[in-house]
Amino acid sequence: xxxxxxxxxxxxxxxxxxxxxxxxxxxxxxxxxxxxxxxxxxxxxxxxxxxxxxxxxxxxxxxxxxxxxxxxxxxxxxxxxxxxxxxxxxxxxxxxxxxxxxxxxxxxxxxxxxxxxxxxxxxxxxxxxxxxxxxxxxxxxxxxxxxxxxxxxxxxxxxxxxxxxxxxxxxxxxxxxxxxxxxxxxxxxxxxxxxxxxxxxxxxxxxxxxxxxxxxxxxxxxxxxxxxxxxxxxxxxxxxxxxxxxxxxxxxxxxxxxxxxxxxxxxxxxxxxxxxxxxxxxxxx
Amino acid sequence: xxxxxxxxxxxxxxxxxxxxxxxxxxxxxxxxxxxxxxxxxxxxxxxxxxxxxxxxxxxxxxxxxxxxxxxxxxxxxxxxxxxxxxxxxxxxxxxxxxxxxxxxxxxxxxxxxxxxxxxxxxxxxxxxxxxxxxxxxxxxxxxxxxxxxxxxxxxxxxxxxxxxxxxxxxxxxxxxxxxxxxxxxxxxxxxxxxxxxxxxxxxxxxxxxxxxxxxxxxxxxxxxxxxxxxxxxxxxxxxxxxxxxxxxxxxxxxxxxxxxxxxxxxxxxxxxxxxxxx
Numbered sequence: 096x097x098x099x100x101x102x103x104x105x106x107x108x109x110x111x112x113x114x115x116x117x118x119x120x121x122x123x124x125x126x127x128x129x130x131x132x133x134x135x136x137x138x139x140x141x142x143x144x145x146x147x148x149x150x151x152x153x154x155x156x157x158x159x160x161x162x163x164x165x166x167x168x169x170x171x172x173x174x175x176x177x178x179x180x181x182x183x184x185x186x187x188x189x190x191x192x193x194x195x196x197x198x199x200x201x202x203x204x205x206x207x208x209x210x211x212x213x214x215x216x217x218x219x220x221x222x223x224x225x226x227x228x229x230x231x232x233x234x235x236x237x238x239x240x241x242x243x244x245x246x247x248x249x250x251x252x253x254x255x256x257x258x259x260x261x262x263x264x265x266x267x268x269x270x271x272x273x274x275x276x277x278x279x280x281x282x283x284x285x286x287x288x289x290x291x292x293x294x295x296x297x298x299x300x301x302x303x304x305x306x307x308x309x310x311x312x313x314x315x316x317x318x319x320x321x322x323x324x325x326x327x328x329x330x331x332x333x334x335x336x337x338x339x340x341x342x343x344x345x346x347x348x349x350x351x352x353x354x355x356x357x358x359x360x361x362x363x364x365x366x367x368x369x370x371x372x373x374x375x376x377x378x379x380x
Numbered sequence: 381x382x383x384x385x386x387x388x389x390x391x392x393x394x395x396x397x398x399x400x401x402x403x404x405x406x407x408x409x410x411x412x413x414x415x416x417x418x419x420x421x422x423x424x425x426x427x428x429x430x431x432x433x434x435x436x437x438x439x440x441x442x443x444x445x446x447x448x449x450x451x452x453x454x455x456x457x458x459x460x461x462x463x464x465x466x467x468x469x470x471x472x473x474x475x476x477x478x479x480x481x482x483x484x485x486x487x488x489x490x491x492x493x494x495x496x497x498x499x500x501x502x503x504x505x506x507x508x509x510x511x512x513x514x515x516x517x518x519x520x521x522x523x524x525x526x527x528x529x530x531x532x533x534x535x536x537x538x539x540x541x542x543x544x545x546x547x548x549x550x551x552x553x554x555x556x557x558x559x560x561x562x563x564x565x566x567x568x569x570x571x572x573x574x575x576x577x578x579x580x581x582x583x584x585x586x587x588x589x590x591x592x593x594x595x596x597x598x599x600x601x602x603x604x605x606x607x608x609x610x611x612x613x614x615x616x617x618x619x620x621x622x623x624x625x626x627x628x629x630x631x632x633x634x635x636x637x638x639x640x641x642x643x644x645x646x647x648x649x650x651x652x653x654x655x656x657x658x
Contacts, residue, residue, distance in 0.1 A: 100555050107557045114464030119485040121524045125500045132503055184399040203647045208407050210643040212585030214616045279389040309493020311588040336495045358499045369491035
């Protein structure tokens with residue numbers, strides 16, 4: 096061991112710098128290796144033929160992922176339609192209505208939802224949601240609707256915890272001012288508190304979108320994985336994530352490169368969403 | 381017509397009450413279904429026996445062992461890296477461009493979905509570094525995946541340690557590193573442990589990143605280069621390939637109960653950490 100305390104301090108500092116840089120190194124490696132495998136095909140087949148192409152037949156030279164891009168956005172939108180109002184109302188209840196003891200119980204309980212593995216959500220979706228849709232609404236049940244419901248539930252913890260934080264950070268004086276003017280609690284919430292917490296709430300929706308668009312195992316179990324653009328909410332669909340997970344285990348050659356190209360598109364979408372969300376959260380602070 | 385605002389107020393309160401309990405209801409229903417359906421199939425033999433016939437018969441012991449190995453080894457790698465990064469960010473620098481870049485890196489890692497970790501782990505560890513589908517490839521992939529959680533929670537925990545403790549330590553002529561290891565870290569331990577437990581929960585429940593790096597061999601991994609299967613992967617294969625619904629429910633029960641226990645422990649530690657300085 097190093098005896099001299101000054102030298103030891105120096106040594107420790109450099110080790111810690113190296114540790115801190117490791118995160119950047121990992122991010123760099125992830126980008127390099129996914130891009131390195133994914134980009135050659137864009138060069139060979141053409142960006143337009145991949146992103147706008149509608150036919151995915153990787154063993155026959157067609158790598159169109161347009162239907163999957165559309166499908167990914169559709170399930171994400173569907174998840175938001177279901178998850179955003181539910182999540183926001185829970186966050187409002189927690190921050191404005193519930194007492195201290197209720198909060199102590201509800202908040203961890205809601206966060207436990209985030210701990211349940213996505214395969215379990217997918218499985219329960221197959222066993223309960225899919226037959227429900229097949230029997231009472233129509234289609235095979237493996238559908239945009241089923242996927243949206245499950246994803247909507249899965250993004251609840253993200254939306255609740257971030258919206259809650261942003262509602263809680265609205266200064267108490269805003270509430271007092273509004274009450275002093277004779278406003279009811281609900282008037283205060285939707286005319287004063289929600290506008291004040293707007294950017295944080297929007298950020299929670301965008302992070303929820305990021306979670307939904309990146310979700311894989313639950314989606315491949317309930318989406319039906321059909322290779323076309325769904326025309327109704329009862330149609331099956333295949334997302335970008337599903338495409339990778341379904342075929343990676345056996346793909347070789349150009350087929351495998353095609354899956355990495357799918358990964359590149361997904362990575363770009365995720366980075367844009369995260370950037371917007373972080374911008375929203377920072378502006379709040 | 382003008383609706384009485386007091387009436388609207390009451391109505392909304394009722395609606396929000398209902399919504400909050402409905403959402404908790406979802407959690408309760410999920411856990412209840414898994415418990416009622418799984419409990420009949422979980423017994424001593426199920427947990428400690430080896431699977432037979434692709435998992436149709438027997439127990440899930442190798443997948444339990446695989447899960448524990450994956451989670452513990454990932455924590456072993458990620459904890460020093462993550463806590464070290466957090467110490468550096470909080471104690472050794474001031475906010476600067478450099479810390480901003482590192483924080484950006486950590487945030488970005490946190491946002492990457494698990495399937496992309498799987499894709500990366502597959503091409504980098506499994507193919508390029510020639511590890512094959514192995515425990516090691518799985519551990520390294522999960523290490524990177526859980527790193528942001530550990531960094532963030534450790535940072536919060538270290539920041540929460542009162543300034544006074546550090547000042548006293550310096551006044552006793554302790555060096556920075558002595559202050560960090562003997563004063564700051566011991567006080568921050570409950571918070572750091574919270575991050576570690578949450579990461580363990582994430583590693584246990586992960587499927588997409590594990591199945592393409594660790595593979596899905598049903599045997600017990602005896603070396604770092606062996607392929608293996610976690611409970612989540614085992615459950616996925618049983619359910620998706622329709623091998624055995626009974627065993628799938630049983631596995632789901634063991635999986636969900638372990639994750640819930642790990643998370644409850646994490647929240648317990650977090651509360652302990654919060655109550656310490658407030």
